[in-house]
Amino acid sequence: MTLKGKVWTVGDHVNTDEIIAARYLNTTDGKELAAHCLEGLRPELVKQVSQGDFLVAGENFGCGSSREHAPLAIKEAGFSVVIACSFARIFLRNAINIGLPVIEIPSAREIKEGDLLEIDFQKGKIRNLTRKVEYTWSGYPPFLQELIESGGLMKWVTRKYIGSD
Amino acid sequence: MNLTEKILARHSGRRKVAPGEFIEASVDLILANDVTAPLAIAEFEKAGARKVFDPDRIVLVPDHFTPCKDIRSAEMVKKLREFSRRYGVRFYEIGRAGIEHALLPEEGLILPGELIIGADSHTCTYGALGAFSTGVGSTDVAAAMISGRVWLKVPEAMKLVYTGRRQPWVGGKDLILYTIGLIGVDGARYQTMELTGPAIDSLPMDDRFTMCNMVIEAGAKNGIILPDTITLSYLTEVAPQKKVTLDWPGCEADATWKKCLEIDVSLIEPQVAAPPLPSNSRSVREFAGQRIDQVVIGSCTNGRLSDLRRAAAIFRYGSVHPEVRAIIIPATQKIYQQAMAEGLMDIFLKAGCVISPPTCGPCLGGHMGVLGKNEVAIATTNRNFIGRMGDTSSQVYLANPEVAAASALKGRIAHPEEVLP
Ligand code: SF4
Numbered sequence: 001m002t003l004k005g006k007v008w009t010v011g012d013h014v015n016t017d018e019i020i021a022a023r024y025l026n027t028t029d030g031k032e033l034a035a036h037c038l039e040g041l042r043p044e045l046v047k048q049v050s051q052g053d054f055l056v057a058g059e060n061f062g063c064g065s066s067r068e069h070a071p072l073a074i075k076e077a078g079f080s081v082v083i084a085c086s087f088a089r090i091f092l093r094n095a096i097n098i099g100l101p102v103i104e105i106p107s108a109r110e111i112k113e114g115d116l117l118e119i120d121f122q123k124g125k126i127r128n129l130t131r132k133v134e135y136t137w138s139g140y141p142p143f144l145q146e147l148i149e150s151g152g153l154m155k156w157v158t159r160k161y162i163g164s165d
Numbered sequence: 166m167n168l169t170e171k172i173l174a175r176h177s178g179r180r181k182v183a184p185g186e187f188i189e190a191s192v193d194l195i196l197a198n199d200v201t202a203p204l205a206i207a208e209f210e211k212a213g214a215r216k217v218f219d220p221d222r223i224v225l226v227p228d229h230f231t232p233c234k235d236i237r238s239a240e241m242v243k244k245l246r247e248f249s250r251r252y253g254v255r256f257y258e259i260g261r262a263g264i265e266h267a268l269l270p271e272e273g274l275i276l277p278g279e280l281i282i283g284a285d286s287h288t289c290t291y292g293a294l295g296a297f298s299t300g301v302g303s304t305d306v307a308a309a310m311i312s313g314r315v316w317l318k319v320p321e322a323m324k325l326v327y328t329g330r331r332q333p334w335v336g337g338k339d340l341i342l343y344t345i346g347l348i349g350v351d352g353a354r355y356q357t358m359e360l361t362g363p364a365i366d367s368l369p370m371d372d373r374f375t376m377c378n379m380v381i382e383a384g385a386k387n388g389i390i391l392p393d394t395i396t397l398s399y400l401t402e403v404a405p406q407k408k409v410t411l412d413w414p415g416c417e418a419d420a421t422w423k424k425c426l427e428i429d430v431s432l433i434e435p436q437v438a439a440p441p442l443p444s445n446s447r448s449v450r451e452f453a454g455q456r457i458d459q460v461v462i463g464s465c466t467n468g469r470l471s472d473l474r475r476a477a478a479i480f481r482y483g484s485v486h487p488e489v490r491a492i493i494i495p496a497t498q499k500i501y502q503q504a505m506a507e508g509l510m511d512i513f514l515k516a517g518c519v520i521s522p523p524t525c526g527p528c529l530g531g532h533m534g535v536l537g538k539n540e541v542a543i544a545t546t547n548r549n550f551i552g553r554m555g556d557t558s559s560q561v562y563l564a565n566p567e568v569a570a571a572s573a574l575k576g577r578i579a580h581p582e583e584v585l586p
Contacts, residue, residue, distance in 0.1 A: 022529040026237035094302035143187035
């Protein structure tokens with residue numbers, strides 16, 4: 001799978017309250033959550049992103065609460081991938097479970113707002129078309145790869161536990 | 166193996182596990198609340214599941230927006246109620262409940278050596294009883310309700326050794342704020358924090374809960390304390406029928422640690438963490454004078470009986486400052502009753518505090534004390550992120566109950582010794 005998109009950036013330690021504030025958690029509707037995505041940090045951003053754009057962050061992206069509303073809001077807002085230097089663990093597992101691709105590369109910081117990227121998931125390559133640099137990424141461990149290829153956690157569990165019921 | 170690895174090995178049917186390995190482990194208890202359960206229920210239903218793996222091992226606690234603050238939160242809690250009726254899972258109605266992480270241990274639902282997952286990041290609280298417990302997402306909960314299992318990556322481990330005697334007014338909250346300040350908000354990312362040492366051995370149960378509650382604020386996967394006689398006497402009280410013993414294997418001599426850190430607690434003064442990160446912690450003295458509008462004493466971090474006792478010991482000496490609102494939130498119904506029986510509520514009311522029913526409420530900016538533009542609060546909660554308690558321009562300082570109470574009396578951040586007669 002190859003994806004191409006424009007980059008929007010945020011900094012280090014972006015927490016789940018900034019991604020989607022608690023006052024919006026009285027719904028589980030993805031579209032509604034998306035309308036307030038990153039409101040605490042960059043209130044104007046959701047209006048500017050186009051379907052398929054990438055979100056690029058610094059260290060510890062998604063720290064804080066376990067609210068799955070956070071990756072959901074990002075996905076529904078139109079972001080197709082989140083790239084960060086590192087992710088907080090619950091955010092990472094939530095993103096994988098709901099099928100929002102996340103990529104951890106230490107050099108994420110070198111990617112700037114507005115850059116055009118091309119991500120080749122099979123080859124583990126990220127090409128920065130604006131800056132003409134290429135990053136490699138080691139991909140997911142086999143277990144997570146299997147989870148992702150099954151189409152997320154629920155599909156994986158359904159096949160394993162309900163299919164054989 | 167260390168304590169966490171032993172629990173993970175036991176729950177995944179392996180003799181040994183090592184950091185970095187992915188395992189599928191069986192779960193002893195699954196938790197979700199009014200914010201996270203509706204998503205989990207939706208996924209469960211979408212998958213076409215017709216039964217849960219074990220209704221006794223699933224607990225739903227409505228605590229974030231309850232008693233329901235608006236129509237939509239009422240609709241969300243209804244989903245929990247209906248799901249619990251349909252599948253027979255445990256559901257704690259308000260009036261018999263409280264904040265999940267104070268409630269579950271109090272109900273005797275957590276035992277040493279168990280594996281607990283919860284769709285709430287502060288599920289790590291139960292490590293205080295020697296369990297492996299960690300926060301996950303709603304989809305994880307949906308999957309586990311079907312399979313009784315969860316996928317986990319075995320974490321690397323950090324050993325923290327606390328030595329020395331605590332100064333007056335220093336409790337578990339100060340030790341953990343200090344620790345987070347030391348290692349940073351991602352200092353233990355993806356790791357276990359095993360809390361050990363003589364200062365932990367003598368630490369009361371409530372303070373242990375407070376410490377394990379906040380390990381997530383350093384990015385940790387779980388925090389854990391080896392069960393001892395303090396754990397045992399707590400469990401004898403809350404779960405007398407369970408007959409827990411202490412024949413508990415400690416860490417093996419060959420346990421490996423990614424990092425070991427020794428912390429001399431005698432050097433730690435009462436801490437305050439300035440917004441917007443829990444790692445901005447320093448001695449309360451450095452913040453004395455900071456103006457405040459609101460004080461919140463409660464939450465899964467510091468809303469237990471001993472926290473209320475500590476706050477009351479300060480509120481006895483005065484009244485809440487005329488320009489400040491002070492909100493007391495007992496974490497559970499039982500804590501409320503006990504505080505009442507001990508006369509603590511009288512002290513709070515006389516001092517001019519308002520007492521909320523058990524709820525998360527203002528901790529996450531939900532209700533019962535949301536902040537307006539540019540308002541400042543000091544709270545015994547665990548997060549001081551931007552906008553956590555209300556408007557994005559409002560600010561939250563984190564502290565222990567005595568510091569919060571002293572600040573309520575002074576109308577600014579204050580050291581408890583400032584208000585003693
Ligand atoms: S009290 Fe605050 S931190 Fe604890 S569970 Fe409730 S919202 Fe979360």
